[in-house]
Amino acid sequence: MISAQTWADAQRLWDFQQMGHEPRPCSVAIGLGSHDLGVADAAVDLYHRGMAPLIVFTGATSRTTRERMPRGEAEHYRERAIELGVPERAILVEPNARNTGENIRFSRALLEDRQVPVSSALLVSKPYEERRAYATACKLWPDVEWVSASTPMTLREYIDSIGDARLVIDMLVGSLQRLLIYPAQEFMISQDVPADVIRAYERLASDGFTSRLLADDVRSASRTAGA
Structure with missing residues (x-):
């Protein structure tokens, strides 16, 4: 009880974790891997609303996801997004990150390798980790304007x-x-x-x-x- x-x-x-940011059009949406497919759903919703032309899903596996997402968090997110109507060409997968810092660093490296210019990014996380994700992204990629996003729910x-x-x-x-x-x-x-x-x-x-x-x-x- x-x-x-x-x-x-x-x-x-x-x-306190809710940043209260209003979603707006950005260069890219970055969906942080986790046990929660709602992150993928939120990123897809933003894509369909025209808030980002490209989604990066980032994440390997963890102790809480290795059984339910055996192909890796980012790959399962990608599959979910395609099911929900996002074209494959609009999705990049970063399959190696195992923590929030790596999510940001590895996504940055992937986007730079693909020569995708990024001035702003929708940072899509679980609702209870908006502030933590934002604080990490601001530290590791400070020249990007970050907009926090998650599934709106109580x-x-x-x-x-x-x-x-x-x-x-x-x-x-x-x-x-x-x-x-x-x-x-x-x-x-x-x-x-x-x-x-x-x-x-x-x-x-x-x-x-x-x-x-x-x-x-x-x-x-x-x-x-x-x-």
């Missing part, structure tokens, strides 16, 4: 689509931890985290929503949060 306080804390982390709707509330809350906690500790490691830009978001994160971690935390960095994250 998930308590009312846990739901409220999870909602606060969810809301926390409850997302949990229903995944079917595992604890997993989603664990992921919210893990994403927030990385926002706190990764800037010091120069993996992403630093962003202000409101005090109430930090308190929500700490309560959830204390209540055991820790499966996506970087264990060696839990204490340092707490110190950063209190700084």
